Amino acid sequence: MVDFTLSDPDRDILSGVAEEAKASEKYARHYDAHEDEILPKAFVEAAAFPSLLERMRRRPSDDTPSVIMQMLIRIEREAHNGVPLRQAPSALGNAALGAAGTPAQQKRWGHLMLAMSITEPGAGSDTKAIQTTAVLDGDEWVLNGDKIFVTNGVRCHGTIVWATVSKAAGRGGIKSFLVLKGTPGFELVRKEKKLGIRSSDTAAYAFRDCRIPRDHLIGGDERVPQSADEGSASYKGVLKTFNITRPTVAAGGIGKALGAFRYARDRLAKEGIAVDWDKGPHDRTSTEQTLLELEADIEAATLTVLRAAWLAARGEPNNLEASVAKAKGGELCRSGPQRAMELLGAMSLSHDHPVEQFLRDGRITDIYEGTGQIQRLVIARAILGYSSAELS
Ligand SMILES: Cc1cc2nc3c(=O)[nH]c(=O)nc-3n(C[C@H](O)[C@H](O)[C@H](O)COP(=O)(O)OP(=O)(O)OC[C@H]3O[C@@H](n4cnc5c(N)ncnc54)[C@H](O)[C@@H]3O)c2cc1C
Structure with a gap:
């Protein structure tokens, strides 16, 4: 049951x-x-x-x-328009360390706050286009490349960096490495200015002949794949991180929609406008119908997140469900606050009310951790049984 x-x-x-x-x-x-x-x-x-x-x-x-x-x-x-009262002890890179790091690496670095550096100026959704390279030189890896849009990139202690050890192997050649702040050749280039989530710092990094110890390769598998097929298993390991981070990101977007919904509902109630559940669909006002539909959409999206999380808790594959949750949350983070704004009218644009900030802060849900379009590709591949080469 x-x-x-x-x-x-x-x-x-x-x-x-x-x-x-x-x-x-x-x-x-x-x-x-x-x-x-x-x-x-x-x-x-x-x-x-x-x-x-x-x-x-x-x-x-x-x-x-x-x-x-x-x-x-x-x-x-x-669902509250606030900021974290205390800094979280971990970040996205910690999820990657937990998913792909060896037990010894998790013990050694788990207490640090680690950001995640995947995106580059020429590689976002298409991660096989990553240009940052990692070359083994004696007992050190030498990293060269640029990373952008690194969440928590200013305040983190270090970052997990995706770099290729073999461009010929495409995605299979991508491995992840831990680089700590203060390592020579690792530079914080700038802090980004954004539409929303402005209290969350987002950084750009440069790696120039950045030398890190050999054992900073996450997972420790040093094999250099010679072809895309050979490396695809290790790449799938790297991707496991998303199975828990995607539902988490979706939950954030759902929260923004919920905050906007609650605000609109309560403001309308103050004016004597509330949903009458006893009325049939033909007797409801359009305002009541919008409130009802928005609440139902929030509940539905929440269920997709809970299903993905429930599978993860049972140790079962949830690749499809994580993407369904992310696609739903990514849609709702925009349509939820927008519908609340339609109900509230012009006042919703004012900074005296939180709804416009819910919209701006929620927008990112459909971009990072894979855009909405990418989630739909993952879903289609999983349902139709296509590989990423067959459907991209
Ligand atoms: C605030 C913020 C924080 C971020 N934090 C991080 C972070 O911590 N670490 C990190 O590595 N990255 C981070 N990112 C980067 C984010 O993950 C990327 O922006 C995202 O993956 C999309 O990549 P892109 O911007 O290069 O867009 P592109 O990949 O260039 O895509 C552009 C458009 O084309 C669409 N598209 C692309 N490929 C396809 C396809 N095959 N089929 C259909 N449509 C397609 C996309 O959906 C999108 O609409 C962050 C971004 C932002 C804005």
């Missing part, structure tokens, strides 16, 4: 997360307007709230799988 009931401790966690996110709302507009500023490690208000790790540690071990709780927490957090 499918049971979506949350235990009392889990409900407490979610309401604690909501309170904490609410307490951070007063900072949202400041960091939106001052993108050059980096968030402090912790705001004073953080002291009033236990860390997420602590909250999760207190749960009974047979409770809702923690990966599902992570998704619900992300949705609730993002």
